[in-house]
Amino acid sequence: MKFLTLTEYFERLEATSKRLEMFDILAELFKSASSEDIDKIIYLSQGQLLPPFHGLETGISEKLIERAISEASNESLKRVQQAYKETGDMGLVSEKLMHGRKGYELTVRQVYEELTDIAMTGGSKSVERKISMLANLFKGVSSREAKYIARLVIGKLRLGIGDPTFLESLSLAHGDRELRPVLERAYNICCDLGLVARTLLEQGIEGIAKMRVNVGYPIRMALCERLPSPEDIIEKMGRAAIEAKYDGFRVQCHKDGDKIDMFSRNLEKTTHMFPEIAAAIIKYVCAKKMIIEGEALAYNEESGELLPFQVTIQRKRKHGIEDLSKELPLKFFAFDLLFLDDEDYTGRPFAERRAKLEAIIAENSIIEPSEMVITENPADIYRFFDNTIARGLEGAVAKRLDAPYSAGARNFNWIKLKRSYKGELSDTVDVCIVGYFVGRGARTKFGIGGILGAVYDNKSETFKTISKIGSGFSDEELIELKSLLDKIALKHKHKNVDSDMKADVWVEPQYVITVTADELTRSPMHTAGRDKDGIGYALRFPRSTGFIRTDKKAVDANTVSEIITMFEQQKKVSIG
């Protein structure tokens, strides 16, 4: 396929926010793609070169692309900078300054390979080399193509297509909607849409059904539902495993001989963050190849006390990890086994996975199985829960004994139980920031007084507002927030945001923050969960409880349906 053809599809996708139209456009695109092109087409449409767990980035900043555009267009750097100031969009800048170019009709594969070469260029003088490679690429394409290449290389393509839309369109393109669950399962166990699509084209749906968990490819993580009390949990699950809920980093560890890979909640590679856990896995976990999951958190080596998330988060660094691991050692509580020595365990019952997990971990001071009791008595859960809370943990997670590992799903196979303080919601809410307000009074000095928070509606793949949040931020946080948000500011409300409120500055839906509130209320002001009378849900007295959740992407914000469930549960008696 010619890259110009792909560009035309991008133009059509950009022009619509209707999901049904997106399905049609994408299905048409996928139908016309060859098996050699399809994975590249998908990655490029996702605005990347490979899935994020590969950690491949172009390494092109706005400063660098300005120089490449200047070189390719023969315009002065000043002129490029000025055009960027006016439009705020590097795509429009390159389109404008390279206007009239015809290009050499490069193929998708050629452009993909050039971009990959740019990304892989490292070492000394790599900055200059990257700039000249990118300038050369610009010189070979038309201005329409340049627009999307510019956005791609700085990570701002953002066509607003969610993974479910890709899966739906892929099944529409190559069969019918019945393919969707099989494709979805394959995606959940490899996190690579390009690989799924290519396998479909090369081997048909039979090939997809045969796809297995692979060490090195992250598995989309299972998530918890919530219920307000131990009685509800036992009623729902019967006899169940009750585990301590640790508040640290979720880590999925992949071991292949001495090679260890670790992935975060949002499937990014985090291996560099946990050297002592990697070493302990090699030494104390008896398996050639395996995938286990657990929670890593800082602890006091002398007293054994587990430390709060605010302390553990200090381990989130790129450099100086070895020293930090001595200062702030981690413990790893393993809670699941997903793969062991060529056997996929995800389909096996939890009780069996857990027994095997315990069997392969030799006694040591770093990795241990999570604390657990098995019971059918709510009183035991209360006791277990109180004990975890007394030790500063977050609460408990109940697990259905006969359930498989629900890759990529939030369901009642796992149920979390957290403390609810008097007059507070029993759980925090993760909202995506879709805009901010300049603020009044003392706050005007920071240029930001609060943010507009939205939850995710996975049916329409849009963000629906739920609250304006101005409390809970320190002055430093407000300053940092403004600077981060200004980098992703938009001239208009994003097409995937549904809001009646008018933010002073709209931003790309990208950052998630955790918010606590007194309660959920019904309100005509917000679009989350809006009924036919125009009444949605809102947070009463919301306040931020931390800074940006780097382990969550925009679509990992709480969903509208979760908010409705929380609203229903709020009416019931809750634990506390």
Ligand code: ATP
């Ligand atoms: P999400 O479910 O979207 O991750 P969240 O980030 O608000 O939401 P919670 O739902 O409160 O997190 O809790 C789920 C998280 O709890 C898991 O992702 C995991 O990191 C952590 N966790 C701690 N202990 C356990 C355990 N024993 N079993 C499973 N998860 C645990």
